[in-house]
Every structure is written in C-alpha cells, then in structure tokens.
Amino acid sequence: MLSNTELNWWRGGVIYQIYPRSYFDSNGDGIGDIPGIISKLDYIAQLNVDAIWLSPFFTSPMKDFGYDVSDYRNVDPMFGSLHDFKHLIDEAHQRGLKVLIDQVYSHTSDQHEWFQDSREDRTNDKADWYVWADAKADGTPPNNWLSLFGGSAWQWDTRRGQYFMHNFLDSQPDLNFHNRDVQDAILDTARFWLDLGVDGFRLDVVNMYFHDESFTDNGLADSPEKVFVGVDPKNPFCRQYHINQMCRDDNLAFLQRLRSVMNEYPGTTTVGEIGAPQGMKYMAQYTSGGDKLHMAYTFELLNDAHDPDYIRKTIQKVEDNLGDGWPCFALSNHDVVRSATRWGQDAKDPDGFVRTALSLLATLRGSPCLYQGEELGLPEADVGFEQLQDPFGIEFWPEFKGRDGCRTPMPWINEAMGGFTSGGHSWLPVEPIHRQLAVSEQTKVDESTLNFTRRLFAWRKEHPALQNGDFEWLESDPALLVFRRTNAQETITVAINMTASALPTKVEGQAIPVPGFTQTGSDTIAAYSVAAWVH
The missing domain is CATH 3.20.20.80 (Glycosidases)
Structure with a gap:
C-alpha cells in the first residue's frame, strides 16, 4: 500500500x-x-x-x-x-x-496500420477510426477548418474518395474519438x-x-x-x-x-x-x-x-x-x-x-x-x-x-x-x-x-510550503512579484525582482537565504534577485 x-x-x-x-x-x-x-x-x-x-x-x-x-x-x-x-x-x-x-x-502517422486499413474503403472494421468527410458539391473540403501547419485541415484521399482531417501535417490524420x-x-x-x-x-x-x-x-x-x-x-x-x-x-x-x-x-x-x-x-x-x-x-x-x-x-x-x-x-x-x-x-x-x-x-x-x-x-x-x-x-x-x-x-x-x-x-x-x-x-x-x-x-525540497502550499499575491511595487506560500508546516513569502533596478519592499518575517542570491537590505530587493522570509 x-x-x-x-x-x-x-x-x-x-x-x-x-x-x-x-x-x-x-x-x-x-x-x-x-x-x-x-x-x-x-x-x-x-x-x-x-x-x-x-x-x-x-x-x-x-x-x-x-x-x-x-x-x-x-x-x-x-x-x-x-x-x-x-x-x-x-x-x-x-x-x-x-x-x-x-x-x-x-x-497517428498515415503509416499506422490503423490508417492503412481505414483508407481502403468505407466498410472495413477500421473505416470509422479516423475523421472522414465527403467533399462539398464543388469538390472543396467539407468546412473551413485550418491546420496549424498551414492550409486546410483536410486532405483528399483518392483511394477512399473522401477527405480526412489533420490538425497538423497532412501525414498526421486525426483519430475519431467519437468511435x-x-x-x-x-x-x-x-x-x-x-x-x-x-x-x-x-x-x-x-x-x-x-x-x-x-x-x-x-x-x-x-x-x-x-x-x-x-x-x-x-x-x-x-x-x-x-x-x-x-x-x-x-x-x-x-x-x-x-x-x-x-x-x-x-x-x-x-x-x-x-x-x-x-x-x-x-x-x-x-x-x-x-x-x-x-x-x-x-x-x-x-x-x-x-x-x-x-x-x-x-x-x-x-x-x-x-x-x-x-x-x-x-x-x-x-x-x-x-x-x-x-x-x-x-x-x-x-x-x-x-x-x-x-x-x-x-x-x-x-x-x-x-x-x-x-x-x-x-x-x-x-x-x-x-x-x-x-x-x-x-x-x-x-x-x-x-x-x-x-x-x-x-x-x-x-x-x-x-x-x-x-x-x-x-x-x-x-x-x-x-x-x-x-x-x-x-x-x-x-x-x-x-x-x-x-x-x-x-532548497525547494527543504520547504514543504513551496511544494504544496497555498498561493496568495501580496501588495508590492508594481515591478516586483511578491507572494505567499502557506501550508500546515510553514509560511514563506517570496519576492522576485526580474528587472534591472533595485526595488523597494517591506515584508515582515525572518529572512532566509535563497541559493544564489544575497539580500542586501530589509527594504530593497536588488536587480535580478530573489529574497524569502518565513513567518
């Protein structure tokens, strides 16, 4: 168990x-x-x-x-x-x-055996495993859906005489999850x-x-x-x-x-x-x-x-x-x-x-x-x-x-x-x-x-609040990210300065070292720096 x-x-x-x-x-x-x-x-x-x-x-x-x-x-x-x-x-x-x-x-790939079977005809046991549709009366695809990789999301298959859907490459036919x-x-x-x-x-x-x-x-x-x-x-x-x-x-x-x-x-x-x-x-x-x-x-x-x-x-x-x-x-x-x-x-x-x-x-x-x-x-x-x-x-x-x-x-x-x-x-x-x-x-x-x-x-592993604690934003300088993580064992406040300038902050609690950063004062956070406090 x-x-x-x-x-x-x-x-x-x-x-x-x-x-x-x-x-x-x-x-x-x-x-x-x-x-x-x-x-x-x-x-x-x-x-x-x-x-x-x-x-x-x-x-x-x-x-x-x-x-x-x-x-x-x-x-x-x-x-x-x-x-x-x-x-x-x-x-x-x-x-x-x-x-x-x-x-x-x-x-899947169009080389997958499922697709190879599906494209053979409209009656085989995999016929409905992919998204197939008839052409419109003028021969164009059944709708306006697009592929992420460019062009229509539909590719004509001459063997089956229908279009198949692909959200990506035309060699990546979409499976029919309705089946x-x-x-x-x-x-x-x-x-x-x-x-x-x-x-x-x-x-x-x-x-x-x-x-x-x-x-x-x-x-x-x-x-x-x-x-x-x-x-x-x-x-x-x-x-x-x-x-x-x-x-x-x-x-x-x-x-x-x-x-x-x-x-x-x-x-x-x-x-x-x-x-x-x-x-x-x-x-x-x-x-x-x-x-x-x-x-x-x-x-x-x-x-x-x-x-x-x-x-x-x-x-x-x-x-x-x-x-x-x-x-x-x-x-x-x-x-x-x-x-x-x-x-x-x-x-x-x-x-x-x-x-x-x-x-x-x-x-x-x-x-x-x-x-x-x-x-x-x-x-x-x-x-x-x-x-x-x-x-x-x-x-x-x-x-x-x-x-x-x-x-x-x-x-x-x-x-x-x-x-x-x-x-x-x-x-x-x-x-x-x-x-x-x-x-x-x-x-x-x-x-x-x-x-x-x-x-x-x-360091993250040493602090349970950082692994599974609740999250709350705190008021701070607009350019500063300050938030609190809390669980049953501890409460930690984290301040992150992702800018090129030192920023003012005022956080209560006991400062704790964050690997790689040195907190130079209690009222400012240095440029490109992180600080933390426990409560």
Whole structure:
C-alpha cells in the first residue's frame, strides 16, 4: 500500500523534460537515443528533480519527429529497443526518478496500420477510426477548418474518395474519438506502457481529441479571448475561433475513462498540454473533481509577454479558475523559443534574469517542468534555413523559424560537437554559444547557472510550503512579484525582482537565504534577485 506522499508525488514534483533526439548520442549516428539518456541519469538526479518526461521515441516515419506515431507500442530503432527502454525505467527508479512519457493520442502517422486499413474503403472494421468527410458539391473540403501547419485541415484521399482531417501535417490524420473502439484501443495503449512500468503520461494536445460531428465552420477570432494561444499570431490558424474543431465537451467523459485506467496503477499521473483559446478554462475543466487529468498546463507562460503585470495577472487567473485542480508550469519546451531568449533577450544581466526566471518556476504553486538545457541557461540556437528540419519552420520561414532553435543538441563538453556525439555530424547543428555553456564548463564554476539550479531545487525540497502550499499575491511595487506560500508546516513569502533596478519592499518575517542570491537590505530587493522570509 502506497502512502499518501507516494501516491501524490506529482503534486509539487519537479519534472525534467528530455527531447531524446537531442540529449545524448551513444552510438555516433548523430541522433540521441535511450542508452544515451541512461548514461546521463546521474546528472539528471543531481538536478534534484523528481521525474523525467521523454518526448516521443515510438516507431515513426519522423515527418514530425515522433509526433507522427506509426506504432504506439514499440521504440523506433533509431532510439533503441523496448529492452533499452525497460532498462531506462529500472535505472531511473533506482535513482528515485519517476518516468513519464509522451502520448500522442489525437492523431497517428498515415503509416499506422490503423490508417492503412481505414483508407481502403468505407466498410472495413477500421473505416470509422479516423475523421472522414465527403467533399462539398464543388469538390472543396467539407468546412473551413485550418491546420496549424498551414492550409486546410483536410486532405483528399483518392483511394477512399473522401477527405480526412489533420490538425497538423497532412501525414498526421486525426483519430475519431467519437468511435468507442478508438477510445478502447488508446486506453489499451496506455495500459501497455503502465504495465511496462512508466509512472505517467504527458498528453499531447489533450484538448484536440474530439471534433464537432456536424463539421460546423469555425467563426472568426474577433476578440482576444477567442485567439488560439500557443501559435505564432502571424499564422492564419489564429484568425479562426476553433471551438468546433477542438475543445469539445465530449472530451470530459474520455478523460474520466483514462483516469479510471490510471487509478488501476497507484502513484501514476497525467499532465495534459492545452493549446487553445481560453486555455485557463480548459485547464480548470480537465483537472477538476479528481476524476480526469492530474495536472495540465497551457501556453500562457510560454509566450513572449513577460512583464511583471502580465505574470501576476496570468497566475491569478490560474488561481481564480483552477479550483481543486493542479497546474504544471513550464517556461520552455520543445515547441517554443527558449525562455532565456524569449523572455530575457533584453535583460541587462542575462544570467541574472535566467536565475530569477528559474526561481519563479521553482516557487509558484504547481509542478515545475524544466526543459533540458534550461538548467544551463541556454539561449535559443540560430539555425539557418538550409539546416532546418522542422516542417513547421520550413513552411512559415522567415517570419517564423520553427522549433529547431530550441531542439539543438545538449552541450556536454566545450568542443566541436559539444560532446553530444562521437560522430562527425548531428541531426541539428551544435550551437557554438551553447558549447561555452556546456555541462563540463559549468560544473567546475561554483556560481554557474547549472550549480545554481541544483541548489535551487534542493532548497525547494527543504520547504514543504513551496511544494504544496497555498498561493496568495501580496501588495508590492508594481515591478516586483511578491507572494505567499502557506501550508500546515510553514509560511514563506517570496519576492522576485526580474528587472534591472533595485526595488523597494517591506515584508515582515525572518529572512532566509535563497541559493544564489544575497539580500542586501530589509527594504530593497536588488536587480535580478530573489529574497524569502518565513513567518
């Protein structure tokens, strides 16, 4: 019987996201792999995180780098084998690390056997497993829905003589979750990995499982609350209000079915990605009641706005809307420009800014998600058009350069290939600036961002209020972020100054040291600094 702490480790647990292609290449082919991750588990454990989340490593043609799955129950050979993955689980668990894996349920690759069967004709047993629709009388698609990756969300299939729906690439057909057999197959997939020993799932685009079966046209995103959050606003996709294409209430019953499966495996968890208009609404809806998702995160802190007023209002929206749900916060991931650049590019002290941003992530109410390289303070890499791999970036270049800049190889040592591979090439180029910030360079500097991150998350573990305490904003200078975290054991007030100027503050309580920062006085907070008090 697991204790309550063991069952609910995810409430306040720190998650470290790994993009397997870019973490460590163990065999010299230029692509990161599962044995490479295993070799770095000691490094990960030293970050004082509680879990790792692996982006997709399943069998795939890799047109969207693993988010186009052709076999949900196997490892793509470029990453290793199922045996390697089981070894990773065992090694991670020996170090006290939980293992979460990406699950891409909304769509498959067009190479998946389910789709190959479905497109054969309109009467086979998988005919209704994907979203198919007849053309309009003039031959055009059934409605105006758009793909995030450009153009219509519909692709004509000559074999079946119908259009199929795709929210992403036309090689990523959407599954039809209105079909109970599809739901059952997906839940069986979840059980497969849970039986193998994983501790939970990150659910890709969890709000996109269902569509309006009447195929009603999308309206215009004619007010701010109707604009899709998580995509470059220049993308035509953002001009529509996608309430018919996704975010359907039908999803709630399926999430309850999924939660029932998770409950068969005590101590496991789910975190859902929500890219949507009014993301807070769905974040609350999907995590309320303890019978759907355990956690969810939206893109409100993964965009360009970073001024203190925006952060304050955004977090307050979470607090006002979430109720009994639980948030997961990230400042960077594999889909957005790294936070050191996206938020901190104009900072007068870039290193100081990175550390205050990491401190914000570590002290908010919720479960922090740290993206690989964030602990090194890596800025966005500069990937030229001729080196791009991301189909999203290739389609929208140059206004949007895609996601390759945050996916370049992890720098382990300061040499040409960054210690990422023993071969002479890597699937994306190693950013020269990153080599100077390599793990080997930062490990030997006591005050480096890497060593700061290690101490920051160790400090977080020492304070229960930071892991699961309530959250309350306090009055302060408008440019300063001051909040209180409270649980039965302690009350902590945190003040974060993400600006280039010292700011006045007045907080009662006993000052406590925050790793990496020196509080110079009781009435001011230094530029790019963090202070804390206990009560």
